[in-house]
Amino acid sequence: MIEVANRIAEVKEYYFSKKLDEIREMNARGCDVINLGIGSPDLPPAKQVTDKLVQSASQPHTHAYQSYRSIPELRSAISDFYSRHYDVQLNSATEVLPLLGSKEGVMYISMAFLNPGDTVLIPNPGYPAYRTAADMMGAKAVYVDLKEENSWFPDLENLDPEVLTSAKMMWVNYPNMPTGQKASAEMFVKLAAFAQKHNILVVNDNPYSFILNDQPMSLLSASGAMENCLELNSMSKAFNMAGWRVGMVCGREEYVNAILRVKSNVDSGMFKPVQEAAVEALNLPDSWFDEVNLEYAQRRKLAERILDILGCTYDAKQSGMFVWAKIPVGQKSEDFIEEVLQERFVFITPGTIFGSNGEGYVRISLCANKEMFNTAIERLEMVKA
Ligand SMILES: Cc1ncc(COP(=O)(O)O)c(C=O)c1O
Numbered sequence: 001m002i003e004v005a006n007r008i009a010e011v012k013e014y015y016f017s018k019k020l021d022e023i024r025e026m027n028a029r030g031c032d033v034i035n036l037g038i039g040s041p042d043l044p045p046a047k048q049v050t051d052k053l054v055q056s057a058s059q060p061h062t063h064a065y066q067s068y069r070s071i072p073e074l075r076s077a078i079s080d081f082y083s084r085h086y087d088v089q090l091n092s093a094t095e096v097l098p099l100l101g102s103k104e105g106v107m108y109i110s111m112a113f114l115n116p117g118d119t120v121l122i123p124n125p126g127y128p129a130y131r132t133a134a135d136m137m138g139a140k141a142v143y144v145d146l147k148e149e150n151s152w153f154p155d156l157e158n159l160d161p162e163v164l165t166s167a168k169m170m171w172v173n174y175p176n177m178p179t180g181q182k183a184s185a186e187m188f189v190k191l192a193a194f195a196q197k198h199n200i201l202v203v204n205d206n207p208y209s210f211i212l213n214d215q216p217m218s219l220l221s222a223s224g225a226m227e228n229c230l231e232l233n234s235m236s237k238a239f240n241m242a243g244w245r246v247g248m249v250c251g252r253e254e255y256v257n258a259i260l261r262v263k264s265n266v267d268s269g270m271f272k273p274v275q276e277a278a279v280e281a282l283n284l285p286d287s288w289f290d291e292v293n294l295e296y297a298q299r300r301k302l303a304e305r306i307l308d309i310l311g312c313t314y315d316a317k318q319s320g321m322f323v324w325a326k327i328p329v330g331q332k333s334e335d336f337i338e339e340v341l342q343e344r345f346v347f348i349t350p351g352t353i354f355g356s357n358g359e360g361y362v363r364i365s366l367c368a369n370k371e372m373f374n375t376a377i378e379r380l381e382m383v384k385a
Pocket of ligand 1: 101102104173205207233234235236242246
């Protein structure tokens with residue numbers, strides 16, 4: 001038996017990977033679990049996008065390895081998209097790098113900038129991949145509290161000065177997952193100034209800005225942000241293309257080049273038909289987002305009904321494809337979701353998988369159809385009767 005490398009000794013299997021196995025077992029026993037846990041869009045991409053994929057894949061010349069930087073048309077479509085939707089001007093040749101999903105970007109950015117022992121600031125609660133990537137680099141993860149009373153925004157003025165001196169990188173994610181909190185323009189200005197003042201690379205992970213959000217924003221729109229900030233973005237959520245693996249990192253040329261140095265030694269480019277179809281998606285009119293959001297708004301109402309039945313409270317103005325809610329006082333998130341799973345066969349996510357500040361909260365995903373939500377409501381209402 002060969003021992004695994006130290007870098008993964010502390011890394012645990014992803015929560016959902018284990019939980020989904022458990023749900024599969026329950027289903028094999030006939031439980032028919034309704035999964036309101038995971039944020040994988042169930043709706044299809046736009047027809048012109050899938051048509052483009054098929055048409056491109058049927059061409060003989062589209063199957064070779066592709067450039068590590070991707071085709072120029074995709075980089076241009078990304079910079080046009082940033083200009084049109086976020087009012088951010090990017091040089092498509094130097095300041096845009098398509099990725100095989102933004103999760104890949106979390107790892108590549110960490111590999112490009114973190115030495116063993118470097119301090120990286122990570123939001124609590126937050127997307128678990130930031131911590132895992134830090135652990136794999138041998139970096140020191142320091143959690144930054146996000147609290148409801150501070151609108152789930154880090155208290156930048158009161159961070160430990162010693163930590164600020166040693167920190168090299170900081171992850172932020174607005175609109176925030178799991179809390180659904182949107183950033184304001186002032187928040188982004190503060191973050192850009194913070195990055196400059198403390199010489200910290202601040203990376204905003206921005207996959208949710210088009211879901212249930214009237215004002216999509218990019219951290220890169222804040223004055224001075226191009227200096228020390230990067231932004232990850234994704235086509236997984238806004239375009240229903242999660243399985244396609246298309247994301248991007250945008251920002252200063254030197255930083256993008258550093259990430260490219262890692263990436264070009266790990267993957268060998270993105271399938272050309274996927275790139276061409278992604279261009280099609282990025283050029284979709286605003287009505288695409290209106291359509292998707294109409295469905296999510298209806299589902300959100302049903303999710304809120306579930307939370308009402310469960311005695312949870314929530315902010316009705318959240319962004320993104322989840323509803324984050326506070327469970328009744330005195331209960332533990334994991335016990336709470338376990339009871340709902342075992343007794344009613346409905347799976348929702350415990351807030352604790354996003355960090356200790358997620359204790360007392362749960363997250364419901366909107367990636368299930370209305371029929372499933374209605375069945376979940378029926379099951380939960382039966383409990384109350
Ligand atoms: C906050 C956050 N960042 C990144 C990702 C990964 O997205 P992608 O599919 O682009 O890798 C997710 C996916 O759930 C997420 O919630």
